[in-house]
Amino acid sequence: MNAPDPHAATRARIADAAEELFRTLGYQKTAVADIARECGMSPANVYRFYASKSAINEAITQRLLGGLSALVEEIAAGPGTAEERLRATMVEMHRRDIALFFSEKRLHDMVTAAMTEHWGVIERFIERVLGAWADLLREGMERGEFARRDPEATALTLKHLTMLWTHPLLIADCLGRGVEPEELQRDQAAALDLVMAGLKAEPC
Amino acid sequence: MNAPDPHAATRARIADAAEELFRTLGYQKTAVADIARECGMSPANVYRFYASKSAINEAITQRLLGGLSALVEEIAAGPGTAEERLRATMVEMHRRDIALFFSEKRLHDMVTAAMTEHWGVIERFIERVLGAWADLLREGMERGEFARRDPEATALTLKHLTMLWTHPLLIADCLGRGVEPEELQRDQAAALDLVMAGLKAEPC
Numbered sequence: 001m002n003a004p005d006p007h008a009a010t011r012a013r014i015a016d017a018a019e020e021l022f023r024t025l026g027y028q029k030t031a032v033a034d035i036a037r038e039c040g041m042s043p044a045n046v047y048r049f050y051a052s053k054s055a056i057n058e059a060i061t062q063r064l065l066g067g068l069s070a071l072v073e074e075i076a077a078g079p080g081t082a083e084e085r086l087r088a089t090m091v092e093m094h095r096r097d098i099a100l101f102f103s104e105k106r107l108h109d110m111v112t113a114a115m116t117e118h119w120g121v122i123e124r125f126i127e128r129v130l131g132a133w134a135d136l137l138r139e140g141m142e143r144g145e146f147a148r149r150d151p152e153a154t155a156l157t158l159k160h161l162t163m164l165w166t167h168p169l170l171i172a173d174c175l176g177r178g179v180e181p182e183e184l185q186r187d188q189a190a191a192l193d194l195v196m197a198g199l200k201a202e203p204c
Numbered sequence: 205m206n207a208p209d210p211h212a213a214t215r216a217r218i219a220d221a222a223e224e225l226f227r228t229l230g231y232q233k234t235a236v237a238d239i240a241r242e243c244g245m246s247p248a249n250v251y252r253f254y255a256s257k258s259a260i261n262e263a264i265t266q267r268l269l270g271g272l273s274a275l276v277e278e279i280a281a282g283p284g285t286a287e288e289r290l291r292a293t294m295v296e297m298h299r300r301d302i303a304l305f306f307s308e309k310r311l312h313d314m315v316t317a318a319m320t321e322h323w324g325v326i327e328r329f330i331e332r333v334l335g336a337w338a339d340l341l342r343e344g345m346e347r348g349e350f351a352r353r354d355p356e357a358t359a360l361t362l363k364h365l366t367m368l369w370t371h372p373l374l375i376a377d378c379l380g381r382g383v384e385p386e387e388l389q390r391d392q393a394a395a396l397d398l399v400m401a402g403l404k405a406e407p408c
Contacts, residue, residue, distance in 0.1 A: 157394050164367045198402030
């Protein structure tokens with residue numbers, strides 16, 4: 001068993017205060033001094049726990065994506081056919097992304113900053129989701145729901161094909177052009193119909 | 205018959221000079237004065253033909269996308285099965301996008317500017333491509349190559365699914381992260397295999 005991190009509670013408290021400020025003020029407009037004030041401590045004390053605002057963002061992004069990948073794994077381990085669970089993970093990830101960009105527009109620049117500064121965190125998230133998808137595909141193939149294909153390669157192809165509904169840049173671009181979330185969801189459902197038909201069909 | 209535009213030759217000459225400068229200097233760094241100098245005319249004279257640098261960009265983007273949609277229509281009207289031609293239009297569009305971003309990185313900010321300032325030009329391009337795809341899908345369904353689905357709705361779904369290989373933001377993002385063009389092309393081929401299997405399979 002790992003020894004508990006004695007600083008974990010303080011780190012979480014700083015991350016909570018920062019996340020709240022990023023949501024209300026915006027990432028760019030929030031200074032470490034603001035975060036310190038919210039926590040009732042000095043900026044110097046915040047810097048004992050995080051080297052920079054960017055490091056706080058990294059912790060928040062890790063927490064956010066950790067929660068999302070746990071949810072994906074929970075759906076994957078739940079009831080239903082492999083197809084139903086695969087679809088549900090995609091629908092749920094898209095729903096969360098929409099919530100992030102639609103209800104909480106101010107988090108957008110935080111996510112954008114994370115995508116340039118902390119790609120490693122995002123890469124680990126993608127790896128976990130691809131792992132859950134590959135398992136679901138393998139299970140679906142064994143049950144005879146899906147035709148036989150390489151599960152890992154196919155999981156990667158699914159990621160590429162469903163980019164429009166998960167990539168923050170694209171979702172922000174769509175919503176910025178006035179596309180309604182409901183339209184995006186309908187488009188996703190139609191696309192998943194075609195993709196699932198492909199997964200069931202023998203490779204040509 | 206429309207009367208020929210007496211200014212067409214001069215407008216094309218200005219657009220040629222501007223495109224060359226955008227390629228070598230970059231869009232942001234090129235001033236209307238530079239374009240005028242290249243054409244051996246005064247800036248005031250350039251403004252007789254184009255209201256702004258942005259209007260010159262609009263004309264260049266229109267020309268570039270006009271050529272690309274003509275190529276897509278040519279492939280669609282050419283020999284081969286509907287599947288072969290559908291794939292060829294997608295492969296060719298991706299190849300052109302890669303060339304634009306890989307060999308001619310400086311055109312990137314021109315395209316980005318066009319995407320925010322002249323969305324109408326891009327929308328008309330998308331409409332033409334979707335029209336060509338819907339025709340190919342209809343033909344493939346009539347020949348029994350593809351299962352019956354709504355051709356227009358399916359063309360739109362194809363656009364959504366293949367976003368990664370055509371959307372300038374995503375291509376630039378991939379190449380910026382060091383993904384090799386060859387890898388993108390292999391990924392596209394794998395994705396199109398799955399999509400084509402889906403188009404051939406009866407809707408579930």
